Amino acid sequence: MERIEVELFTDPGNDAVVRLPQRNFPGVLIQGDSLSIIRADVAEIVELCDQGDVGEAREAAALLLSNLDELLARYTQALKAHDIPVPFHEDP
Template identity: 60%
Template structure:
């Protein structure tokens, strides 16, 4: 394990925005339990597609998209507040 100092742009919540040494752009630190939830949500989409249940797949995908959009919006807001260009 290596210890490094990182720049923390937000509180230490489930989707903290941090910049590691040597990186131009900050990233999003997603806690393990939140990552597992995203993975489970995506698995629901895949399972619904395999069953041919497109309505359920669409609903599950919509929830997953909303969650990722919230993380991305927070990331973009933080970058703007610190006058950092987006990497995309």
């Protein structure tokens, strides 16, 4: 294990925006339990698709998309608050 200093751009919660040394842009630190939940959500969508339950799969996918949109918005806001350009094209 190596100990390093990182730059913290948000509160140190479950989805902190941080920049590691030698990186141009910050990233999002996702806790392991949160990552497991995202994986379970995707697995549910795949299972529903396999079962042919497109309506339920779409609902689950829409909820996952909404959660990811919130995470992306937090990331984008953090960068803009620190005058860092967003490293991707933003949808209008």
